[in-house]
Amino acid sequence: MKKILMKQRQRAYALNKRNILSLLEHDEEAEFLDLGCDDGVWTLKLSEEIGTNKISGYEIIKKAGQKAKEKGVKVQFGDLNDRINYPSNSFDVIHANQVIEHLNNTDLFISEVYRLLRPRGYALISTENLSSWHNIFALLLGYMPFSLTNVSSKTGAVGNPLAPHSGGEFWNETSWEHQRIFTIRGLKHLSLLHGFEFESVLAAGYYPFGNLFSKLDPSHSAFITLKIRKV
Numbered sequence: 602m603k604k605i606l607m608k609q610r611q612r613a614y615a616l617n618k619r620n621i622l623s624l625l626e627h628d629e630e631a632e633f634l635d636l637g638c639d640d641g642v643w644t645l646k647l648s649e650e651i652g653t654n655k656i657s658g659y660e661i662i663k664k665a666g667q668k669a670k671e672k673g674v675k676v677q678f679g680d681l682n683d684r685i686n687y688p689s690n691s692f693d694v695i696h697a698n699q700v701i702e703h704l705n706n707t708d709l710f711i712s713e714v715y716r717l718l719r720p721r722g723y724a725l726i727s728t729e730n731l732s733s734w735h736n737i738f739a740l741l742l743g744y745m746p747f748s749l750t751n752v753s754s755k756t757g758a759v760g761n762p763l764a765p766h767s768g769g770e771f772w773n774e775t776s777w778e779h780q781r782i783f784t785i786r787g788l789k790h791l792s793l794l795h796g797f798e799f800e801s802v803l804a805a806g807y808y809p810f811g812n813l814f815s816k817l818d819p820s821h822s823a824f825i826t827l828k829i830r831k832v
Contacts, residue, residue, distance in 0.1 A: 613822075614805070623803070625651050632655045633653050633657065633696070634658070639660065645672060645674070660678060661680050661681070691719070694724070723831070727825065733823045745760035797832070798829065798832050
C-alpha cells in the first residue's frame, strides 16, 4: 500500500509542477521571487518559463540556499514566519510551492506576498489539500490526515501507519514539519481577506485514481495551486 501511495504522490507532484509552469506568464522584464527556493533547481526552471533573468530567492536553510546562490539566484536568508526582507512593490511574480503548510503565521505570509508584489503582479501558491479524499479516508479510520503526519523530528509520520514515510526518521529540519493545511476554499478566502483578486486554481492527484479526476473534482485533489493577483 505504501509503495502504491508513494507512486501516486510522485505522479501527482509531477503534475502539480506542470500546473505551476502553465500558470506563469512570459515576461522578460519580470522581477521574480521564489519563496522557499531550496537549492535553486526549480527556481531556475520557473524563471526560464517566465523568460526572465531577474531571479531572487528566499530560503531558511543555509546549505540549500548557498547551492541556489552558486546557480546564480540572488538569495536572501530568513524565516517566512517573519517579515520578508525586501522593499514593498519589488516583484512582478512571486512563487511559493509547498511552503505555506510549513508556516504558523499565514496571515503575515500572505500580507507580505501582497506587499512585495507590484500592482497587477501575481503570486502562485501551491500546497497540499486538506480535503483530499486520502486525508478524509485517514480521518474516517481515526488516523492523522496524511498531510499532517510530519509534525515530529522523531519519525517520518505520526499517527498514520499508511503514510509513505511511516516508521522512518525523515525530517532533518523543523522547518520541514507541517503546521497548517488548507482547502481550496480556505486558501482562496485567506487571499481575498488580504486584498488579492482570485484568478484561477489547478489541481493534481486524486488518490487512488491517478491524476485524471483531479481536473473534474479539484476540491478533493491531493495538491492545489492558486493564482492570485494584486489589485
